Amino acid sequence: MESFGRDAVIPHEVVAGSAPFVVGPLVVGLLLTAMLVVAVWWGMRVRSREPGPPRPEDQPRLPETGAVHEISEMREPDEMPHDGSVLTPHELRSAGNMSTRRARDQKRRRWSRNSSGGFGSGGLGSH
Numbered sequence: 001m002e003s004f005g006r007d008a009v010i011p012h013e014v015v016a017g018s019a020p021f022v023v024g025p026l027v028v029g030l031l032l033t034a035m036l037v038v039a040v041w042w043g044m045r046v047r048s049r050e051p052g053p054p055r056p057e058d059q060p061r062l063p064e065t066g067a068v069h070e071i072s073e074m075r076e077p078d079e080m081p082h083d084g085s086v087l088t089p090h091e092l093r094s095a096g097n098m099s100t101r102r103a104r105d106q107k108r109r110r111w112s113r114n115s116s117g118g119f120g121s122g123g124l125g126s127h
Contacts, residue, residue, distance in 0.1 A: 073106060074103040074107075075100040075101065075103060076100060076101060077100055077101075
């Protein structure tokens with residue numbers, strides 16, 4: 001049985017003829033490194049031409065009246081005329097064809113107690 005020395009792992013013939021296999025990856029690595037250095041340099045040049053971050057006085061300010069709060073209210077659609085007349089676009093009260101007004105009753109509608117709440121929700125439903 002032969003010993004597993006250095007000759008068995010890498011034959012001398014392979015090492016002697018491997019100059020292109022050593023020089024090629026070295027050249028490719030140097031080219032990639034040079035390309036990365038140029039890319040970083042180019043990025044720094046581009047970024048130096050961009051405007052800086054906004055100053056504190058350029059930031060938006062609250063109005064003098066304070067913060068604007070959300071208003072939650074129940075809305076209902078405006079009724080269409082029931083006398084058979086037709087509304088033209090310029091007679092509509094809002095932008096679009098669906099105007100709303102504040103509802104008289106501001107209580108939120110709730111699901112009935114025996115309802116499942118929605119189709120396919122897994123409840124028993126109203127029987």
